[in-house]
Amino acid sequence: MNAVEKILAAHCGETEVHPGMIVDVALDAVMANDATTCLAIDIFKDRIGADRIFDPAKVILIMDHYTPSSSIAAADSHNRMRAFAKDQGLHHVYDGLGVCHQLMMERHVAPGQLIIGADSHTCSYGALGALATGMGSTDVAVAWSRGRIWMKVPETIAITVTGKWPKGVFAKDLIMRIVGDLTARGATYKALYFRGPAIEALSIAERMTLANMVIEAGAKFAYIRPDEKTREYLGEMGRSDYNVVEDDEDSVFEKTLIYDVGDLQPQIAFPHSVDNVRDISAFEGTEIDEYFLGACTNGRYEDLEVAASILKGCKIAPGVRFLVTPASTEVYRRTIGSGLIEVFIDSGAMIGTPGCSACFGGSGGILGKGERLLTTANRNFRARVGSPESEIYLASPATVAASALAGHITDPRRIM
Amino acid sequence: MIQGKAIIFGNNIDTDQIIGAHHLTLPSIADMALFAFEHHENFTDHFTKGDIIVGGENFGCGSSREQAPAVLRERGVAAIVAKSFARIFFRNAINLGLPVIVCPEIDEIEDSARLEIWDNCIKDVTAKRQYSIVALPYFIHNLVAAGGIIDYLRKKEQNAGRR
Numbered sequence: 257m258n259a260v261e262k263i264l265a266a267h268c269g270e271t272e273v274h275p276g277m278i279v280d281v282a283l284d285a286v287m288a289n290d291a292t293t294c295l296a297i298d299i300f301k302d303r304i305g306a307d308r309i310f311d312p313a314k315v316i317l318i319m320d321h322y323t324p325s326s327s328i329a330a331a332d333s334h335n336r337m338r339a340f341a342k343d344q345g346l347h348h349v350y351d352g353l354g355v356c357h358q359l360m361m362e363r364h365v366a367p368g369q370l371i372i373g374a375d376s377h378t379c380s381y382g383a384l385g386a387l388a389t390g391m392g393s394t395d396v397a398v399a400w401s402r403g404r405i406w407m408k409v410p411e412t413i414a415i416t417v418t419g420k421w422p423k424g425v426f427a428k429d430l431i432m433r434i435v436g437d438l439t440a441r442g443a444t445y446k447a448l449y450f451r452g453p454a455i456e457a458l459s460i461a462e463r464m465t466l467a468n469m470v471i472e473a474g475a476k477f478a479y480i481r482p483d484e485k486t487r488e489y490l491g492e493m494g495r496s497d498y499n500v501v502e503d504d505e506d507s508v509f510e511k512t513l514i515y516d517v518g519d520l521q522p523q524i525a526f527p528h529s530v531d532n533v534r535d536i537s538a539f540e541g542t543e544i545d546e547y548f549l550g551a552c553t554n555g556r557y558e559d560l561e562v563a564a565s566i567l568k569g570c571k572i573a574p575g576v577r578f579l580v581t582p583a584s585t586e587v588y589r590r591t592i593g594s595g596l597i598e599v600f601i602d603s604g605a606m607i608g609t610p611g612c613s614a615c616f617g618g619s620g621g622i623l624g625k626g627e628r629l630l631t632t633a634n635r636n637f638r639a640r641v642g643s644p645e646s647e648i649y650l651a652s653p654a655t656v657a658a659s660a661l662a663g664h665i666t667d668p669r670r671i672m
Numbered sequence: 673m674i675q676g677k678a679i680i681f682g683n684n685i686d687t688d689q690i691i692g693a694h695h696l697t698l699p700s701i702a703d704m705a706l707f708a709f710e711h712h713e714n715f716t717d718h719f720t721k722g723d724i725i726v727g728g729e730n731f732g733c734g735s736s737r738e739q740a741p742a743v744l745r746e747r748g749v750a751a752i753v754a755k756s757f758a759r760i761f762f763r764n765a766i767n768l769g770l771p772v773i774v775c776p777e778i779d780e781i782e783d784s785a786r787l788e789i790w791d792n793c794i795k796d797v798t799a800k801r802q803y804s805i806v807a808l809p810y811f812i813h814n815l816v817a818a819g820g821i822i823d824y825l826r827k828k829e830q831n832a833g834r835r
Binding site: 278290291292294295299303304321322327329330332333373374375376378390391392393394395398402406440441444445474476529531616617618635637638639640644 | 684686688689692693694696697698699701711729730733734735736737738739742756758759760763764767768809811820821822825
């Protein structure tokens with residue numbers, strides 16, 4: 257078995273699992289956020305008729321999509337979440353402290369765990385060697401009551417990445433290229449297992465970007481084998497009690513895709529589909545109204561650091577807006593401490609409250625008719641961030657920063 | 673057998689299009705359902721209760737929001753037929769008892785065609801054609817037959833209690 261299959265086997269009590277098998281797995285954590293919790297509460301109480309959740313230490317609720325409460329309806333749903341959390345005696349409830357996935361990876365996730373979340377980007381936790389996937393509110397409500405859920409053991413596609421990362425090219429560019437190649441449905445129900453020297457060379461922050469976007473190709477899990485960098489990251493976060501799962505020697509993969517990042521260009525995903533990906537050269541000069549740096553895709557310290565290195569001492573183009581939202585208060589604190597926030601403020605940026613911000617269209621940064629957004633987020637669906645007649649373009653933090661200075665899509669290698 | 677008029681959609685219909693983010697905090701699915709496919713005129717102008725949505729590849733991709741299949745069920749969508757479905761949407765629809773049917777040959781179906789969905793096939797009454805549908809794996813079939821995971825588990829527990 258490969259590591260993905262071994263983690264699933266360990267959570268369903270089978271000595272061996274194989275792709276296609278349906279297994280009933282025990283969960284290490286169940287996360288839900290303010291876009292999905294209230295529906296899950298209704299289902300938990302009314303349809304299941306349940307009273308208590310299985311373990312108040314393992315059910316985690318996070319308010320991040322509409323924080324600080326962005327409407328009366330949002331305030332009411334936040335209050336329902338707080339009341340449920342109090343009634344159930346939950347140990348971990350985060351209220352406006354950052355994007356759910358960032359908080360989960362900073363505070364909870366460990367290698368070898370199996371986690372579900374009522375949010376499609378839960379797959380991010382594969383960056384730390386955990387298996388995690390998004391499910392709907394009914395499955396989450398069932399998991400709240402049983403601590404278990406059914407899963408199909410997925411086929412695993414290995415993605416071996418070699419080569420030296422060129423200047424101005426990042427994990428964001430690679431995952432967009434992969435989604436473009438696989439298409440938005442090319443990995444449906446599969447696990448994507450990233451490996452190879454160019455993956456080992458990535459920081460934990462960039463691995464999180466990579467794992468975050470596998471859902472954009474339809475995948476169920478991402479997986480990256482934990483290494484010394486993982487150990488160091490988790491150590492800093494105060495977690496050391498876990499076991500790293502190794503692939504068996506006779507591991508089977510459905511197929512292996514090979515990428516060499518040496519000749520990868522900065523990528524852009526054009527409206528209105530994440531797999532509509534092209535080299536940046538095809539669309540340099542496209543005028544943009546709003547720029548967003550943040551989200552569970554690219555709101556970490558390292559992302560802000562790269563952007564600040566480009567912006568330092570410069571002003572954004574006249575007439576454009578630039579919104580910077582750290583992915584968590586912890587990222588925010590570091591960004592203040594090291595002076596990055598000052599660079600953003602000096603450049604003319606607005607600073608957002610840690611959370612989903614302009615990725616989700618739930619709490620600011622909304623686009624009007626005919627406007628264009630260049631964003632480090634993970635989705636460019638029509639009307640996701642405002643008007644159905646607006647356009648969303650996806651890019652790396654470096655591309656967003658370089659473009660904000662110019663006022664149009666700009667190759668960051670011209671500046672870096 | 674399910675009968676209804678076809679409302680045609682393309683590939684990669686994402687959950688943001690089905691129900692926008694800013695509607696998800698409304699107090700009930702009934703409140704949200706008023707905004708289902710709000711930017712799609714073929715739905716807002718032509719849908720009537722009992723119609724069948726016909727999608728292309730990867731129907732329901734994007735977020736995990738169960739509100740997406742829930743608002744479609746609330747509006748009275750009788751079934752969704754698509755070439756393929758996104759994983760989370762497919763699970764969510766099954767859990768809500770909303771029929772989701774995989775049929776690779778739907779390109780032939782035209783907007784407003786009268787459809788009949790039978791156990792093993794779809795009949796296009798308007799075009800006098802018939803298309804085969806992809807059978808579900810045994811476990812999923814049982815989930816669908818039970819009306820979703822909650823009733824499936826309830827029946828399983830009842831059966832265990834009887835033994």
